[in-house]
Amino acid sequence: MTSLPATTERRLGLVIDLDICVGCHACAVNCKEWNTGGHSAPLTDRDPYGAEPTGVWFNRIHSFEVESDEPGLRGRTVHFPKSCLHCEDAPCVTVCPTGASYKREDDGIVLVNGDWCIGCKLCSWACPYGAREYDADEGVMKKCTLCVDKIYNENLPVESRVPACVSTCPAGARHFGDLGDPASGVSKLVAARGGYDLMPEQGCKPTNKYLPPRRREDKDLHDANGAPAALAPEAGDIDSAVLRWVDRLLSR
Amino acid sequence: MHPAFSVIFFTTASGAGYGLLVWLGVFGAIGLLPPDRWFGVAAFGLAFALVTAGLLSSTFHLGHPERAWRALTQWKTSWLSREGVAAVLTYIPTGLFAIGWIFLERNDGIFAALGLAGAVLCLITVWCTAMIYASLKSIQRWSNGLVPPVYLALGAATGSLLLALLAQLFGHQSFHLYAVSLVTVTLAAVLKLAYWRAIGKSRSESTAASATGLGKPGLVRLLEAPHTESNYLMQEMGYRLARKHAERLRIVAVIALFAIPLILLPAAALAGTSILTAFLLVLAVASAAIGLVVERWLFFAEAKHTVTLYYGEESA
Numbered sequence: 283m284t285s286l287p288a289t290t291e292r293r294l295g296l297v298i299d300l301d302i303c304v305g306c307h308a309c310a311v312n313c314k315e316w317n318t319g320g321h322s323a324p325l326t327d328r329d330p331y332g333a334e335p336t337g338v339w340f341n342r343i344h345s346f347e348v349e350s351d352e353p354g355l356r357g358r359t360v361h362f363p364k365s366c367l368h369c370e371d372a373p374c375v376t377v378c379p380t381g382a383s384y385k386r387e388d389d390g391i392v393l394v395n396g397d398w399c400i401g402c403k404l405c406s407w408a409c410p411y412g413a414r415e416y417d418a419d420e421g422v423m424k425k426c427t428l429c430v431d432k433i434y435n436e437n438l439p440v441e442s443r444v445p446a447c448v449s450t451c452p453a454g455a456r457h458f459g460d461l462g463d464p465a466s467g468v469s470k471l472v473a474a475r476g477g478y479d480l481m482p483e484q485g486c487k488p489t490n491k492y493l494p495p496r497r498r499e500d501k502d503l504h505d506a507n508g509a510p511a512a513l514a515p516e517a518g519d520i521d522s523a524v525l526r527w528v529d530r531l532l533s534r
Numbered sequence: 535m536h537p538a539f540s541v542i543f544f545t546t547a548s549g550a551g552y553g554l555l556v557w558l559g560v561f562g563a564i565g566l567l568p569p570d571r572w573f574g575v576a577a578f579g580l581a582f583a584l585v586t587a588g589l590l591s592s593t594f595h596l597g598h599p600e601r602a603w604r605a606l607t608q609w610k611t612s613w614l615s616r617e618g619v620a621a622v623l624t625y626i627p628t629g630l631f632a633i634g635w636i637f638l639e640r641n642d643g644i645f646a647a648l649g650l651a652g653a654v655l656c657l658i659t660v661w662c663t664a665m666i667y668a669s670l671k672s673i674q675r676w677s678n679g680l681v682p683p684v685y686l687a688l689g690a691a692t693g694s695l696l697l698a699l700l701a702q703l704f705g706h707q708s709f710h711l712y713a714v715s716l717v718t719v720t721l722a723a724v725l726k727l728a729y730w731r732a733i734g735k736s737r738s739e740s741t742a743a744s745a746t747g748l749g750k751p752g753l754v755r756l757l758e759a760p761h762t763e764s765n766y767l768m769q770e771m772g773y774r775l776a777r778k779h780a781e782r783l784r785i786v787a788v789i790a791l792f793a794i795p796l797i798l799l800p801a802a803a804l805a806g807t808s809i810l811t812a813f814l815l816v817l818a819v820a821s822a823a824i825g826l827v828v829e830r831w832l833f834f835a836e837a838k839h840t841v842t843l844y845y846g847e848e849s850a
Binding site (some may be wrong): 285300301305307310334336337339342343344345346347349355358359362364373377378382391393398399400401402403406408409410412415416417418419422423434454455479480481482483491492495 | 535596597598599601602604605606607608610611612613614615618669670671672673704739740743744745746748749750753754755756757758759760761763764765766767769770771794839840841844845
C-alpha cells in the first residue's frame with residue numbers, strides 16, 4: 283500500500299558534511315558501480331559512448347557558489363552531493379497509483395518494486411528534490427535504495443555494511459546511521475554541527491541531514507601594497523645584527 | 535515541466551468527452567434533448583471516442599502499459615489511482631444511459647437517473663485528473679486552488695460547444711444549448727484569467743537558497759552541474775519557456791479558446807440559415823480545440839519544478 287507508515291522503528295539515513303566534501307564525485311561513481319548490480323540493477327545508460335550520454339544515477343554532486351557579507355562566509359564554493367533523502371512524509375510514495383513505491387516500516391527506507399511499477403513517472407514529479415530516476419530502457423522508476431542490499435549483507439565484513447557512497451568517500455564527508463535514535467553517532471553529529479533539512483517548506487520531513495560548512499578564520503591576506511601578506515618580511519624575525527643592518531640599508 | 539503530447543491529448547480530449555457526456559446527461563434527463571437514435575449514436579460515439587482515446591493515450595505513454603490495471607489499486611492515497619477508478623466507474627452509468635438512448639430511444643425515468651449519475655461521475659473524474667496536478671507541492675504553479683475549477687470549466691465548455699454543433703447537425707438546436715455554451719465558455723475564461731493572475735503574483739517559497747540550505751536567496755548560484763550532459767530530471771522537469779513566448783501563447787489561447795467562440799456562438803444563433811449556423815459552430819469548435827491545446831501546452835510548459843533549483847534556477 284502506498285500509505286505511509288505512521289512511524290518507523292528506525293530512521294536510517296545519511297548525514298552529509300558540506301564542510302568536508304571536496305566534490306570528487308567518488309560517491310556517485312561507487313553508487314553507480316554497486317547499484318548497477320544491486321536491488322534495482324541494472325542502472326542503464328543511453329548513448330554511453332556517443333555525443334549526448336545520459337544514464338540512471340542515484341547520486342549526483344552539484345557545486346554551488348555562495349556569496350555572503352558575513353565574516354567567515356565570504357565567497358565560498360560548496361560541493362553538494364544529493365541523493366534520495368528517504369523522507370518521513372514522502373510524497374513520491376503517496377502519489378504512486380500502483381503500490382510499487384513504499385516506505386519500509388522497520389527502517390524508513392523508501393523503495394520501488396520494479397515488478398509493479400508502470401512507469402507513469404508521477405513520483406518523479408512529486409519529489410521536490412529530484413531523487414527519482416526513470417530507466418527508459420526498463421520502463422520503470424528507480425531510486426537510491428540506501429544500499430539496502432549492502433547494509434544488511436552478512437557476507438560482507440561489518441565495517442562494509444554501510445551504503446556504497448559512505449564507504450567510498452575518501453574525505454569522510456558522508457555518515458550513515460539511525461537518525462531516529464538521539465543517541466546514535468549521526469544524531470549527535472547533527473546536534474553538534476547544526477545539521478539541517480533541505481527545503482523544509484516542502485513539508486516532506488527528509489531523514490537525510492546536511493552539515494553546514496564551518497566559518498573560516500577571516501584574515502586580511504594582503505599587505506598595504508597588495509602583496510601577499512604571508513611573504514612580507516617581519517623585522518623581528520631577523521636575529522643577526524649584521525643582517526638587520528643589511529635590511530635597513532636595502533630598505534632605504 | 536516537459537509538455538508531453540500524450541498528456542496534453544489525454545487531458546484535453548477526455549475533458550471535452552466528459553463535458554459532452556455531462557451535458558447529454560443533464561439535457562437528456564430534464565427533457566430538453568429528445569432521445570433521437572442517430573443523434574445519440576453521433577453524440578455518444580464522439581464522447582466515448584474522445585474519452586477512450588484520451589485514456590488509451592495516457593496508458594500508452596507508460597513504461598509498462600500491460601501493468602496499467604495496477605493503477606486502480608491505490609485510490610486511498612493517489613489521485614492518479616482515484617482518476618483511474620472514477621474513469622472506469624463512469625463507463626457504467628454513461629454506457630447504460632447511451633444504450634437506453636440509442637437502442638430503446640429513451641432518456642426518461644431510470645435512464646434520466648443514469649444520465650445524471652453519469653454526469654456526476656464525469657465531473658468527479660475530471661476533478662481527479664486536475665487533482666493529480668494540483669496536489670503536487672513541488673510545482674507551485676499547479677499547487678493552486680484554481681486548477682481543478684479550470685479543468686472542470688474547460689471540460690464543460692468544450693463539451694457544450696460539441697453538443698451545440700451536434701444538436702445543430704441533427705436538428706435539435708435550442709436556446710438552452712447556446713446559453714449553456716456561452717455561460718461555460720465565459721466561466722472558463724474568467725477562471726483561467728484568474729489562474730494566470732494568481733500564478734503571476736505568487737512565488738514558490740523554495741529557492742536555490744532553501745534547496746541547498748546555503749546562504750540567502752539570490753546569493754546561491756550553481757557553479758557546476760553534476761554532468762556536462764543532460765539527464766532525466768532536466769529533460770522531464772527542466773523545460774524552459776521564454777517569458778515573451780508565454781505571453782504571446784496566452785494571447786493565442788485567450789483568442790482561440792474564449793474570444794472567437796464567444797463571438798461565433800451568438801452569430802450562429804442569429805444566422806439565418808441552418809447551414810451557416812452549422813458552419814459557424816464548426817469554426818467555434820475548431821478554434822476552441824486549437825486554443826485548448828495551446829492552453830494545456832502552456833499549463834505544462836509554464837510549470838516550474840523545484841528540482842530546477844539544483845540546476846541553476848534561483849526560484850521555482
